[in-house]
Amino acid sequence: MPQLFPRRADTILRAAVALAVLALVLAGLVARGVIDPARLTGAATGAQAAVPQPSDFSHRLHAGEIGIGCRMCHTSVAKGPEAGYPQQWTCASCHLALDPKPELDWRVAWNRVRPLQEGVYFHHGIHVARGIGCATCHGPVETMIRVFPVREFTMQWCLDCHRDPAPALGPPGAQFRTAAAPPPPAHEGGALLALYGIEPSRLDHCYVCHR
Amino acid sequence: MRPHPIRDGFPAIDTLPEPTRRGVLKAMGASIALMAAGCDDGPPAEAVPYVRQPENLVPGRPRFYATATVMDGYAQPVVAEVHMGRPTRLDGHGQSAANPTAASVFTQAEALSLYDPDRLPEPVLDGEPVTRAALDTRLAELADTLAGTKGAGLRLLTGPVTAPTTLRLMDDLRARLPEMRVHRWAPLADGRTEAAARAFGRPLEIRADIAAAGAVVCVGADPLGPGPAQMEQAGAWAVRRRAMLAGERRVRPVLVAEAAKTLTGARADHRLAVREGRMPLLLDALAELLGLHTPDAPADLTLIERAWVARATEALVAPGRPGLLLAGERLPVAAQARALSIAARLGQFGTTLRAVEPVTPPPSADEGLQALVDAMAAGTVETLVMLDVDPVHAAPRAWGFGALLELVPLTIHLGRGPEATSLAARWRIPTLHALESWGDPRGIDGTVHTQQPTVRPLVQGLQAAELLAALAGEPRPAQALVRETWAGHWPAERFEEAWTAALRQGLIPDTAAAAVTPSIAADLPPADGGSAEVTETGVVEVLFRPDPTVLDGRHAGNAWLQELPKPFTAATWGNLVWIGTDLAAELGVATGEAVTVRVGEAAVSGPAWVSPDQAPGTVVLHLGYGPPLPAGAADAADGLGHDAYALRPAEAPWRAAGTIAAGGVADPPALALASTAGPPPAPLIRTVPLVEPVLSPEPRRTQGPGLYDRDGEERWTYPVNAWAMTIDLDACIGCNACVIACQAENNVPTVGREEVMRGRAMHWLRVETYGDDFLPVLCMHCEKAPCEVGCPVHATVHGPDGLNQMIYNRCIGTRTCAAYCPYEVRRFNYLDYADRVAGEAGAQWNPDVTVRARGVMEKCTFCVQRISAARIQAKMDGRPIADGEIRTACQSACPTDVFSFGDLNDPDSAVARAQRLGRSYGLLVELGTEPRTRYLAKVDTGTA
Numbered sequence A: 001m002p003q004l005f006p007r008r009a010d011t012i013l014r015a016a017v018a019l020a021v022l023a024l025v026l027a028g029l030v031a032r033g034v035i036d037p038a039r040l041t042g043a044a045t046g047a048q049a050a051v052p053q054p055s056d057f058s059h060r061l062h063a064g065e066i067g068i069g070c071r072m073c074h075t076s077v078a079k080g081p082e083a084g085y086p087q088q089w090t091c092a093s094c095h096l097a098l099d100p101k102p103e104l105d106w107r108v109a110w111n112r113v114r115p116l117q118e119g120v121y122f123h124h125g126i127h128v129a130r131g132i133g134c135a136t137c138h139g140p141v142e143t144m145i146r147v148f149p150v151r152e153f154t155m156q157w158c159l160d161c162h163r164d165p166a167p168a169l170g171p172p173g174a175q176f177r178t179a180a181a182p183p184p185p186a187h188e189g190g191a192l193l194a195l196y197g198i199e200p201s202r203l204d205h206c207y208v209c210h211r
Numbered sequence B: 001m002r003p004h005p006i007r008d009g010f011p012a013i014d015t016l017p018e019p020t021r022r023g024v025l026k027a028m029g030a031s032i033a034l035m036a037a038g039c040d041d042g043p044p045a046e047a048v049p050y051v052r053q054p055e056n057l058v059p060g061r062p063r064f065y066a067t068a069t070v071m072d073g074y075a076q077p078v079v080a081e082v083h084m085g086r087p088t089r090l091d092g093h094g095q096s097a098a099n100p101t102a103a104s105v106f107t108q109a110e111a112l113s114l115y116d117p118d119r120l121p122e123p124v125l126d127g128e129p130v131t132r133a134a135l136d137t138r139l140a141e142l143a144d145t146l147a148g149t150k151g152a153g154l155r156l157l158t159g160p161v162t163a164p165t166t167l168r169l170m171d172d173l174r175a176r177l178p179e180m181r182v183h184r185w186a187p188l189a190d191g192r193t194e195a196a197a198r199a200f201g202r203p204l205e206i207r208a209d210i211a212a213a214g215a216v217v218c219v220g221a222d223p224l225g226p227g228p229a230q231m232e233q234a235g236a237w238a239v240r241r242r243a244m245l246a247g248e249r250r251v252r253p254v255l256v257a258e259a260a261k262t263l264t265g266a267r268a269d270h271r272l273a274v275r276e277g278r279m280p281l282l283l284d285a286l287a288e289l290l291g292l293h294t295p296d297a298p299a300d301l302t303l304i305e306r307a308w309v310a311r312a313t314e315a316l317v318a319p320g321r322p323g324l325l326l327a328g329e330r331l332p333v334a335a336q337a338r339a340l341s342i343a344a345r346l347g348q349f350g351t352t353l354r355a356v357e358p359v360t361p362p363p364s365a366d367e368g369l370q371a372l373v374d375a376m377a378a379g380t381v382e383t384l385v386m387l388d389v390d391p392v393h394a395a396p397r398a399w400g401f402g403a404l405l406e407l408v409p410l411t412i413h414l415g416r417g418p419e420a421t422s423l424a425a426r427w428r429i430p431t432l433h434a435l436e437s438w439g440d441p442r443g444i445d446g447t448v449h450t451q452q453p454t455v456r457p458l459v460q461g462l463q464a465a466e467l468l469a470a471l472a473g474e475p476r477p478a479q480a481l482v483r484e485t486w487a488g489h490w491p492a493e494r495f496e497e498a499w500t501a502a503l504r505q506g507l508i509p510d511t512a513a514a515a516v517t518p519s520i521a522a523d524l525p526p527a528d529g530g531s532a533e534v535t536e537t538g539v540v541e542v543l544f545r546p547d548p549t550v551l552d553g554r555h556a557g558n559a560w561l562q563e564l565p566k567p568f569t570a571a572t573w574g575n576l577v578w579i580g581t582d583l584a585a586e587l588g589v590a591t592g593e594a595v596t597v598r599v600g601e602a603a604v605s606g607p608a609w610v611s612p613d614q615a616p617g618t619v620v621l622h623l624g625y626g627p628p629l630p631a632g633a634a635d636a637a638d639g640l641g642h643d644a645y646a647l648r649p650a651e652a653p654w655r656a657a658g659t660i661a662a663g664g665v666a667d668p669p670a671l672a673l674a675s676t677a678g679p680p681p682a683p684l685i686r687t688v689p690l691v692e693p694v695l696s697p698e699p700r701r702t703q704g705p706g707l708y709d710r711d712g713e714e715r716w717t718y719p720v721n722a723w724a725m726t727i728d729l730d731a732c733i734g735c736n737a738c739v740i741a742c743q744a745e746n747n748v749p750t751v752g753r754e755e756v757m758r759g760r761a762m763h764w765l766r767v768e769t770y771g772d773d774f775l776p777v778l779c780m781h782c783e784k785a786p787c788e789v790g791c792p793v794h795a796t797v798h799g800p801d802g803l804n805q806m807i808y809n810r811c812i813g814t815r816t817c818a819a820y821c822p823y824e825v826r827r828f829n830y831l832d833y834a835d836r837v838a839g840e841a842g843a844q845w846n847p848d849v850t851v852r853a854r855g856v857m858e859k860c861t862f863c864v865q866r867i868s869a870a871r872i873q874a875k876m877d878g879r880p881i882a883d884g885e886i887r888t889a890c891q892s893a894c895p896t897d898v899f900s901f902g903d904l905n906d907p908d909s910a911v912a913r914a915q916r917l918g919r920s921y922g923l924l925v926e927l928g929t930e931p932r933t934r935y936l937a938k939v940d941t942g943t944a
Helices: A009-031 A037-044 A059-066 A088-098 A124-129 A134-138 A155-163 A189-196 B011-015 B021-037 B105-113 B132-149 B164-176 B192-200 B230-245 B276-289 B303-317 B333-345 B369-378 B401-405 B420-424 B464-471 B478-489 B492-505 B559-563 B581-587 B737-745 B753-757 B786-790 B816-820 B833-844 B864-877 B889-893 B910-916
Strands: B063-071 B074-083 B086-092 B154-158 B181-184 B205-208 B216-219 B254-258 B270-273 B324-327 B353-356 B383-387 B410-415 B427-430 B540-546 B577-580 B594-599 B602-611 B618-623 B655-662 B687-689 B723-728 B766-770 B773-777 B796-798 B804-806 B899-903 B920-922 B933-936 B938-940
Touching: A124 B864, B063 B105, B063 B492, B074 B105, B086 B105, B086 B737, B086 B833, B086 B889, B105 B559, B105 B737, B105 B833, B132 B464, B154 B164, B154 B369, B164 B464, B164 B478, B181 B369, B192 B205, B192 B333, B216 B276, B216 B303, B254 B303, B270 B303, B276 B303, B276 B324, B276 B333, B276 B540, B324 B333, B369 B401, B383 B464, B401 B420, B410 B420, B464 B478, B478 B492, B559 B737, B577 B581, B577 B594, B581 B602, B581 B655, B723 B910, B737 B766, B737 B889, B786 B796, B786 B816, B889 B899, B899 B910, B910 B920, B910 B933
Parallel strands: B154 B181, B154 B383, B216 B254, B216 B324, B254 B270, B383 B410, B410 B427, B540 B618, B577 B602, B687 B938, B723 B933
Antiparallel strands: B063 B074, B074 B086, B205 B353, B540 B655, B577 B618, B594 B602, B594 B655, B723 B899, B766 B773, B796 B804, B920 B933
């Protein structure tokens, strides 16, 4: 009668058991919070990597060196849910004067740096109105040639701030400040909470972001 | 045999194949593989900015445009919600006095028709798809030929037209081509204008003002039912009713005589079920009692009919506000003329009735379809141009229009595409949708409503006006044509300003039809043979009615309307043969069983619907469904229902003598709700007397089975807002406008006939009907919600402002919440319904609402996207949310203002005031769920 199991069956079994033990240990570490999978996925999904774009547009040149403000191009950031991409005429208003190019390619399809997850509804306007600076989420864009996500937009990260917004708040008018600008006067988070009328207890229920 | 616990409760299970062991294993394996493959890549990662952004556009925020859709030629003014160039939803624009944003199901559903995947994408000439440019060339050649022959052999067939631009171009074409003949025809044409001509010596448009009326007497009329004036009349009805309940005016009854149940009949105080053939007799008896008419012989009425007529007479002459007598527009012209004449003698003109110049010009200048058919048979028609009509399907079959069409050398059809006539035409040209068009249709009062496009045409088509201009040899775009028409209306230097103001407002002011004081003849107009009654044994009165949702078939391709439960029957995706209990007993058939109806040689079979409220000896057939289309043609309606047009006689389109027998081949009806002819199983609908509109205190169960420790438990607190709704059952007329509004706003998918039959319709809001009572049911957002207890993953939780939140991305689809919900308002995505829609009409989706995936539960959210938008805007403006600032979709569509929505924390809010009323009650409160959606009981005005 031939052997039912090949010779290496024992090895396979031992390896499987070892893997299972390792998996259990890992699961335990994740459960106890020693390892944060959000950080791991952040690395795995390409946070920190610049997103390729169809144009050589540099935020460092425009926002950093020339010093154009955020709202020059992202016009609806304080008004509506979306910050908005600049219409081509915004670019043309300077560039045609500097360097008239009649054969300009008018259709530019930008790649979104960090698309919002499905089922999440983010409103730029209210965040700006409540003193959250652009850099809080987008990082020092004025130093980036090509914009890359400075952090993974995980739900935990949103919730951390919604539950304790005070550290992220800036004084009124400082939302569009870049790192190059003089720092705003020191403020106390609690006072700003009262100033903006923010009630953290109402900020972390599901329908705030999901619907 | 004992009943099977699953199979007998859910008969649809029997339609599923018996699983085999191998099949189960295969399915399991496949599911695991699909689980891995099912994760998609997320939203599109490309962002294409505008080259030149429209002024004042805020990305992510909709823009609103005043424009109009068209129903039976009449404008239905709307405000279109447009998201980044995509119209997604239509609100009404000032039709109903009770709620200016009310819009009928037909108007709202146009938002979906725009994206109909079965629309013809480009012109098809002799079977060859061509571009617009090629079509323009061919039309120019045709115009040259026609100009040479002065239009000899050219015939134009149109439906009802009110738009001055289209009428001007038709006159222009007539002037250029004097040999051309114009024919006007519509399958739903009625005898209103003709009746006015007979009563007052000239054609007039008669408009009723229900709001001003004391008693309302309807003989075969259904002012609350489908039609271009439905929203206006329903709003006026609500104004009248509210004034009576508030004690501002005396209580007067609504009396309705009808053959089959209508929305008006359901809300009548005295309803008489009577054959339509007997209605002229009722009018005669009414005239006799009023002393306006002395009959040769006493009218042969039954005791019940006599009592109804006596009541009607008494109500019409009662002191106080004048009454309103309305005769059905489908009654014989002679009977309608007599009713108008009686109303005039009762002094109703100038108070509750108004006569205005006809909004559709009198058809005398044109000819009917019969003349065209004769000419086609005689072979004198060379070129036939058909503007958005479907005579192959809807013309009397005895005329054989389809066969005659083949005798015409050149047939040109402008239409949606899937109609039988379009398929039979040599040149098929897609017509533009109202939301893609420029136009100036007149509303029911004659006011010109401007149409402006809200989206670039999705098909390479033409508007009727553009086709007419092309045939005249001077093609121009519709925008130019409409501006030409109105160029002389304002001084040239003010034109641009005035025209822009008109577009913004959606109408051209002071264009309403002129009022006319009708002259009353000395005698009542004579009754004629049109009122002959069917009396032979075995012969039934076959009545033809437009379908309650697809009308004459024009909406057959609209999935929202196909899946909308039709009033009373709750049938979807097909029509039913309505019979009374007398015929049902005689034939031995029950609801859903096949019956065959014959008129002359023709017969159709369909599933029966047995109504206890139908007049004995009557059968109602609903038009709008048709025979299967030829192979290769695509339409959502293909193969559904039975073709009532096949029985429709040419001479009397609304009533015929026929026979009915049990049996025949008919698909079972797809009923979206349980059978609802009788009273509700529990006191779901409560009634209070007008003298003391207070309900007894609500029962509150403190013992027995339940999910909660009811006493001494912790209660939710709402520090800022506590959203709630009330639903006034006394105002509900069952028109379903709220159902479509909810569907349009909340991306509620349609599921199709088979899935409806499995009980999987997805409507978040449904209108249940019990006898004469309507009950809109949606999520109650309970204080003690059983679903919140049931969910194992906290996918449904209680929010800090009282909403019962449904979190789709947490839901794992156990369906426990649906099982726990006593209101049956939770809907489960058994299949990827939304994905099926995505390829076709996904552009209609509201971007502010998540599109739910397969395996996810969903339900009414109180339109949380609107709450969020209002909350954020109020915060940004630094102010509290005002009462009435948030309006849910159902609320904004309702013509009678049934819904109120707002903050219970504000004691002065409309909803808080309504919930304090004595007639406020909760649905199934005895279960201890503490619903925060509350109802206002119906009021018994005591006239019954």
